[in-house]
Every structure is written in structure tokens, then in C-alpha cells.
Amino acid sequence: MNFEIIAQSMPLLLAGAGITIEISALSVGLGLLIGIVVGVCRVCNNKPLRYFSAFYVEIIRGTPLLVQIFVVYFALPMVTGSRVDPFVAAIAACSINSGAYVAEIFRGGIQSIDVGQMEAGRSLGLTWSQTMHFIILPQAFKRIIPPLGNEFIAMLKDSSLVSVIGFEELTRRGQLIIARTYASLEIWMAVAFIYLVMTFTISRFVAYLERRYRND
Amino acid sequence: MIKIRGLKKNFGNLEVLKGIDLDVAEKEVVVIIGPSGSGKSTLLRCINYLEEPTSGTIEIDGMELTSEANINAVRREVGMVFQRFNLFPHMTVLENLKLAPMKVRSISQGEAENMSLELLEKVGLASKANSYPEQLSGGQQQRVAIARALAMKPKALLFDEPTSALDPEMINEVLDVMKELAHEGMTMVVVTHEMGFAREVGSRVVFVDGGMILEEAPPKEFFANASNERTRRFLSKIL
Numbered sequence: 001m002n003f004e005i006i007a008q009s010m011p012l013l014l015a016g017a018g019i020t021i022e023i024s025a026l027s028v029g030l031g032l033l034i035g036i037v038v039g040v041c042r043v044c045n046n047k048p049l050r051y052f053s054a055f056y057v058e059i060i061r062g063t064p065l066l067v068q069i070f071v072v073y074f075a076l077p078m079v080t081g082s083r084v085d086p087f088v089a090a091i092a093a094c095s096i097n098s099g100a101y102v103a104e105i106f107r108g109g110i111q112s113i114d115v116g117q118m119e120a121g122r123s124l125g126l127t128w129s130q131t132m133h134f135i136i137l138p139q140a141f142k143r144i145i146p147p148l149g150n151e152f153i154a155m156l157k158d159s160s161l162v163s164v165i166g167f168e169e170l171t172r173r174g175q176l177i178i179a180r181t182y183a184s185l186e187i188w189m190a191v192a193f194i195y196l197v198m199t200f201t202i203s204r205f206v207a208y209l210e211r212r213y214r215n216d
Numbered sequence: 217m218i219k220i221r222g223l224k225k226n227f228g229n230l231e232v233l234k235g236i237d238l239d240v241a242e243k244e245v246v247v248i249i250g251p252s253g254s255g256k257s258t259l260l261r262c263i264n265y266l267e268e269p270t271s272g273t274i275e276i277d278g279m280e281l282t283s284e285a286n287i288n289a290v291r292r293e294v295g296m297v298f299q300r301f302n303l304f305p306h307m308t309v310l311e312n313l314k315l316a317p318m319k320v321r322s323i324s325q326g327e328a329e330n331m332s333l334e335l336l337e338k339v340g341l342a343s344k345a346n347s348y349p350e351q352l353s354g355g356q357q358q359r360v361a362i363a364r365a366l367a368m369k370p371k372a373l374l375f376d377e378p379t380s381a382l383d384p385e386m387i388n389e390v391l392d393v394m395k396e397l398a399h400e401g402m403t404m405v406v407v408t409h410e411m412g413f414a415r416e417v418g419s420r421v422v423f424v425d426g427g428m429i430l431e432e433a434p435p436k437e438f439f440a441n442a443s444n445e446r447t448r449r450f451l452s453k454i455l
Contacts, residue, residue, distance in 0.1 A: 118267050120302035124316035124368055125292035132317060138306050 005183045006190045013187075016173030017194050023169065024156040028092035032148075032153070034095060035102025040132060042107040053103065058098035066161050069093040073165045090162040105147045109140035111177050142213045149206030153199045170194060217242045217372055217403050223272035225258055225427075230408040232258045234427040235272070240372070241323055242382060243401040247414040247435070251450060252425035256407045259424065260374050263405065264294045277371060292320055295338050295365030299377040301357045303349040309336065313367045320368070328367075335363040339393050355386030372403040379410060413455060415439060423447045 041053035060068070071088040083093075113136050121131030163172035174191040178184050218240040225233040232255045240246050242306075250256045261267040263274060265287045274281045276290045304312050313332035317323050336342045339359040341352075348356055358378055365373055375394065379387040391413050398404060398417040408414065414421050414435050421438040423431040423446075431444045439455070442448045 114300075114302070116298060116300055116302035117304065120296075120298065120304070121316075123264055123266065123291055124298035124364070125288060125320040126316055127288060131320055134319070135304050139304075142306070196287075 002183060002186055005181055005186050008182075009177045009181075009187060009190065012173050012177060013170060013190055013194060016170040019158050019167060019169040020156065020171075021198065022126075023090055023094060023162060023167070024152075024159045026091050027098050027159065028152050029156050030091065030095035031098025031102050031151075032051050034099025035106055036137075038099060039110065040137075042103060045128065045209065050210055057100045057103055059148065060097055061104070065093065065097050065158055068097055069161055069165060085134050086165045086167065089165060090167060093196035094159060094162065095194025096154065098151065099159075101151050101154075102148065105144050106140065106146075109144035110136055112143055113139050143208060145158060145209050145213065149203060149209075156198055156202065157195065172195075217244070217277060219275040219407070220263070220275075221273045221275075223259070223262060223274065225255070225262060225267060226270045232427050233262070233269075236424075236427075236429055238422065238429065240403060240405055242371075242403055244402045244419045245398045245402075245406065245417050246420050246422060247413065247418040248407045248422045248424055249409065249411075249450075254425045255427040256424045257376055260376050260407050261445045262407060263374055264291050266296075282335055292368055293371045295368055295370035295373045297358070297361050297365055297373065297375045297378045299380050301349070301354070301381070303357055303361055303364070305349050305441045308346050308348055309341065309352070312349070312360060313364050317367050318365070332363075332367055335366050336360075336438045338366075338396075339363045340389075345415065353386060354382045358382065358386075358390045362393055362397075364392075366397075372405065374398070375404065375406040375408065377407050377409070379408065409454065411439070424448065425450070 038053045038056060041049045042057070044050060069090065072093045073084055073086065092108075110132075117135050117139070118131055121135045122128070128133070148159075160169060160171035163169055163175075167175050168176070170191060174187050178187050181187070217419045218238070220236055220238040223233055223236040223238075224231070236259055238246075238259075246316055256269055262269050265274075265281055276294060279286060281287055281289060281290055302314070307315065310329065310332055313335060314325070314328040317328045317331065318325065333342060333345060339362060341356060341359055341363070342443075344352060344356065344360070349360065352360065362371075362373075362378075365450075377396070379390050382390065387410070393411060394404070394406070394413065395417050406413070406418075418435045421433060421435050422429055423438075423442070423444070424441065425446055431438065431442055431447045438447075439451065442451060
């Protein structure tokens with residue numbers, strides 16, 4: 001192990017980790033928004049909305065993220081005729097992808113709430129949306145914190161795929177440094193360690209949320 | 217107040233209600249009894265459209281239930297108390313009561329709070345306003361559920377076996393609240409196995425079996441000399 005190489009490469013790797021964090025944070029945030037909306041649509045009474053949301057989930061979950069990134073970045077411009085900014089393409093592909101998984105997590109959470117809760121809300125004159133908003137979702141949210149944590153960690157790791165459209169995020173930086181230094185062992189260890197620090201931080205945060213909501 | 221005509225309800229191929237006609241006048245307490253699986257709960261749940269009838273009409277206070285909009289309007293006026301309470305576990309008792317009046321009737325936070333505390337006083341649980349449902353006994357939870365239904369100032373209340381999920385020693389505290397409501401003139405439709413309650417405060421007892429109303433009479437008459445054979449057999453088992 002040549003620790004000097006690790007030390008020298010650290011600024012470059014950390015800059016790459018910054019990009020990894022930026023892309024995953026934005027994708028997770030947007031994915032969460034998409035997921036809530038689509039997840040609620042999956043259980044709503046409107047048939048077209050229900051079918052459309054199921055279709056979205058099946059398509060996205062059934063194709064690789066790598067292919068989705070290629071579709072957004074290379075294939076879409078051939079249809080629209082205008083280039084897509086790589087940053088926009090990366091965020092779009094990752095958040096649309098994450099949204100499908102988050103939607104399924106929300107659907108599961110909503111369906112795990114006793115039907116009596118919806119009935120009680122409706123019997124009081126609340127509309128379906130009001131009951132969903134004030135009664136079902138707050139309860140469902142507490143239950144889905146652990147699987148949401150999983151999804152966020154998975155997104156952070158999967159964000160390495162955006163290197164294919166030119167992003168020098170953490171994994172890509174590692175590759176480039178190795179191409180120059182041949183220090184495979186040191187650099188991959190360092191890259192793995194940085195990922196681990198990031199994912200461990202997320203899992204600690206999720207554990208904190210779980211504790212906080214349990215004591216409520 | 218409530219007028220049901222030719223009410224039928226199928227679950228798939230199973231015909232649960234086979235044509236029910238029932239009227240409930242203002243201030244009446246109608247007690248629905250019958251063996252399990254007779255359709256009595258389904259009948260009650262059709263009244264506020266928690267179950268959508270397959271055919272037939274339901275009129276509440278002169279308004280026929282048809283569109284989504286007037287179903288919401290009617291549900292405001294008809295409260296429901298469930299067997300399993302169905303309190304909102306993530307809210308305090310007070311929040312459980314305040315929510316619907318504030319969102320549906322758009323009354324202010326302060327007004328909702330005052331009214332809720334008054335209702336909790338009425339069911340003897342003012343001291344539990346800031347507790348969460350899980351911290352209460354079954355009987356207390358059901359009394360909160362009744363108060364929550366009352367917070368909407370309903371014109372009628374539906375009770376779906378309100379004491380069936382309770383330990384025996386807690387049944388009376390709930391029945392006492394219901395009796396008080398009956399004496400105050402609340403219109404009530406009650407599905408229950410509590411024959412004492414039916415006898416004491418019921419204006420009418422309705423016997424349902426096999427998805428049909430087989431007998432309907434004031435409690436005295438009903439319990440003393442039921443005319444229908446199946447009613448008598450049912451009564452002989454439970455009395």
C-alpha cells in the first residue's frame with residue numbers, strides 16, 4: 001500500500017465525491033416528490049391515473065438505469081432535435097428511476113395502513129385527498145423510513161453510472177487517477193472507503209429519523 | 217330522517233342484502249340485531265356509502281345519495297362509530313376531535329378546541345385531551361370515537377357493533393354515553409348484540425337475517441312475542 005498516492009489523490013477524489021453527493025441528493029429529492037405523487041396515484045380511485053402510474057413503475061423498474069441514462073442523453077435528442085445538458089440528463093434519468101422505486105415504497109406503506117382509517121376519515125366528511133393527506137400519509141411515512149433509507153443508499157451508489165455521459169464523479173475520478181498512476185489497489189480502496197463514509201452517514205441519519213418518529 | 221328503499225348489495229356473486237326497506241324518523245333509536253353474516257353491518261355501512269349499494273335508494277334528510285359531492289355532504293351529517301374505534305393513532309385525542317370540524321366545516325382552531333373539550337367533558341375524558349389513543353383503554357377509545365363523531369354536529373349517528381371489541385367491564389361506560397345521547401334526542405341506528413341496550417333505549421328493534429328484514433317492532437313487543445320463527449330461534453339463543 002502506497003499511502004502517499006492516496007493522500008495525493010484525495011483532493012481529486014473528494015471533489016468527485018462532491019459531484020456524487022450533488023447528483024444523488026438532487027435525484028433523491030426529485031425522486032421523492034415523483035414517488036409520493038405516483039405512489040398515491042397507484043392507490044387512487046381514478047382508473048387512468050392508476051394505470052398510467054403502474055405503467056411508469058413497470059417501465060422504469062424493468063429497464064437498467066444505465067440504459068435510461070443513454071435514452072435521456074443520446075436517444076431523446078434525436079427525437080427532439082436539441083441537445084440535452086449532461087447535468088439535466090443525469091438528474092432526470094436518476095430521479096425518474098428513483099421515483100419508480102419510491103412510488104412502490106409509498107404504495108406499500110399506504111396499503112399497510114388499516115382500511116378503517118380511511119373509512120373513519122370519510123365518515124367524518126373528509127374527502128379522499130384530505131384523508132390521504134392528514135391521516136394516511138403521516139402514518140405511512142413513519143413505516144417507510146427504513147425502505148426509503150435503502151433506496152437513498154442505492155441511489156448514491158448507482159449515481160456512479162452517470163460517468164458514462166461524462167460526469168467525473170467519484171468512481172470516474174478513481175478510474176482516471178489509476179490510468180495515470182496504475183495504483184489500482186490504493187485508489188479503489190480509497191474510493192470504496194469514501195462511498196462507505198457517505199452511505200454510513202445516510203444510514204445513521206435514517207436510524208435517527210426512525211428513533212425520533214417512534215417516540216412521537 | 218333516513219329513508220331506505222329496495223336496498224341491494226352484492227359482493228361478487230354473493231347477495232348480502234336482498235332488498236331492504238327501512239325508515240328512521242328523527243330522534244328515533246333503531247337497533248339492528250341479527251346473526252353474524254346476516255348483512256346488518258353492511259346495511260349500516262350502506263347508509264353513509266362506505267359500501268356502495270348495488271341497487272336501491274337511500275335518502276338522508278330529504279337528500280338522495282347519488283354523486284360523490286352529495287355523498288360527502290351527507291357524510292358530514294351522519295356520524296359513524298366503528299367496532300374497532302378507528303381513532304387516528306398519530307394524533308392526540310384533542311386533534312382527533314378537531315380535525316374534521318376544522319377541515320370540513322372550516323371553523324377556527326380556537327372554536328374547534330373549545331367545542332372538542334366540551335365534548336370530551338361530556339364523555340368523561342376531558343383529562344385525556346392530550347393523550348394519544350394507544351394510551352387509553354378500549355372503552356375510553358370508543359368514548360373518544362363517539363365524541364369525534366359528535367364534533368361534526370351530525371343529525372344522526374350510526375354505531376357498528378360499538379361494544380363488540382371491548383372487554384366486558386368496559387362495555388357499560390360506552391353504553392352509558394350512548395344512552396345519554398339517546399335521551400338527548402339523537403337519531404341513532406345501532407347494530408349491536410347488547411339486548412339490554414335495545415330494551416332500554418331502543419324505539420324499534422329490527423331483526424335482519426339472510427340479507428332481509430324479517431321483523432320490526434318496538435322492543436317490548438319484539439322481545440315478548442316475536443312473530444317470526446327465525447327471530448324466536450335467534451332470541452332463544454342469546455337471551
